[in-house]
Amino acid sequence: MRCFLSLFCPEIDEDRLAKLVAWCDRYSPLVSRDGSNGAILDITGCAHLFGGEDDLLFDLQRRLERMGLEAHAAIADSWGAAWALARYGGHQFIVHGASQTIAALDGLPVEALRLPENTVWELRRLGIVNIAALRRMAANSLTTRFGPVVVQRLQQALLQAEEPLTPWRPPAVYRASRMLAEPVSTVGSVEYVLQDLLREVCGKLELNHLGSRHMDLACFRVDGTVDRCEARTSKPNRSVPHMMRLFAGNLEKLWANFGFETFVLSVCDAEPLYPLQASLASNELEQGESFDLLVDRVGMKLGFGEVNRIVVRESYLPEYATAFCPAASASIPASAEWPEYRVRPVRLIDPPMPIQVSVSIPGGEPVQFLIGRQNHRVVRCEGPERLFAEWWRDPENTDRSRDYYRVEDEQGMRFWMYLDATRTSWYLHGHFA
């Protein structure tokens, strides 16, 4: 049997509600916002962690009260019933079982069923004021009169139909939490708690032959707000010291304010990681790891988009010929072969720089050119190498050709330049070594 907790805050604004939903994470991993002034928590299997449903409800209400929020909460076996009780239930907060649910809902008005406003108005006009009256009506006549929504809502509330809950963020693969008696605000104490959490989570990962790719630490402040920091890795990993090192840089950015009282560590993304047999003779294993750790550390500091492997793609245009592929991504596409006879510069100029070039007649080869105000006389010239965009590229560009020349000036500097499709403008596109 599932168990839902519905939270109703009549006078809450959009911004505060988003924060409240994030904060509710401390009670259950499955939380979603519910309309414009409430939240719904799937607390199936969570209540005993807080000493039972009564204690959970009491704890929640006490904390919300301390935050200065007017809030009503109720627990029931279905989303619909919890929603109705939180808003119209009066003094009844916890209801379980089909018969109890029916008894609790019977006296409530039809608004309690999450119906559209005009349907409620219509029902009232027909003299159907409460749920008991609605329940006595035949389902097919209700459907012909009001459409499927009324029957559906009624069945959902009375546990006769399932209702899925979409959590506000994807539920974690693994999760561990610590609630502290006293709030902490120093990096050292957060590290201590984190180490404890990591040991628990990494132990679970090891049992299941998994490694984490993305961990998220949620730190709940005393005032009901949440701060987060995360650790991403390029390869699945479950080593506590390594994870500690990845978190270390971010822990300093946490802002404790009045102190953190609860920590939740979730593994958002896990991948298979099989145990490896360490060998006495060689330290190959350690070496292989240390390079991945370097990628992780650099990626965590600069962002994983800045740490790239280079892949050759099937294109001759210099802009598309190579791609930077994040080294942390699970699969790096296979590299194409680059033909040796296509000589390419070491550095590109991006975007290509317009230059003035004088050409020989006939032939059209560059004879001298200006870069800024400096004149370069061409001593040697190879080309043209005509490059087209492939047909699947932008149709505007596909029929444009560029004639590339490799050029050496009298000082031995080597350049890569091209004449564009208009046959009038020259661009400098790269430097050879």
Add this chain to the structure above:
Amino acid sequence: MPTSSSVLEQLRQQIDTLEHRQTAVVPVAKAVNQWLPHRGVPAGCIHEVKGAHLSNAIAFAGILSARLAGDNGQVLYLAPDRRLHPLGLLPYGLKLNQILHVSAKRQQDLAWVALEALRCAQVSAVVAVLDGIDLKDSRRLQLAAEDSGATGFFLGHAASAPIASPVTRWRIAPHVSGDRQRRFDQPSWKVDLLYCRGGRPGSWTLEWRGGQEQTLAEVLPQPQPMQTAVSNNKTAAYALAG
């Protein structure tokens, strides 16, 4: 009786063993190796490579790091931008799957990555477009490199600030080969060794021979047309005329 040069060699080796210095070296070119005190550019050290243009420095450091990396090593390329055209490095012996490209806008971040990378024993070479490293950072990088055996090349163009206290300092400038048939990916350079710890500065003209050879070879200066011989002929002609 041992010659003075062999005695010197022995002494050098004794000092090296006393100082636990890395004696692993990477060869450059035959003529350069003979000039250098360790018969090559020492690995596990930091080096400065300045090019007349940055691309010269990249290619020279690329050749050395490809030799350091061999088949399985990793080469980190650090730069503030993404203007490197990796296909241009293929002729210099680097394999693209060995290169890890890290870009960071800020100098401090680049220096941090360089330090972290030099600490990693699996990294063969760190090629960083980074200048103006002060003495403290330079020492830190050098110690990290000595510990792990990774080699650092710090690149810049002619106008960029020097780095403090490298083991060797190189300047690479293009050289007009005059050979119209040479491929553009087989450049010739004027390579100046501006500073070398425990050695003397030197200067060579080298050309890269790619393809099967993969060597840097010294270009000996072309014998100049002899002015005196011409004038002698002239005088002879005058003499005849006379």
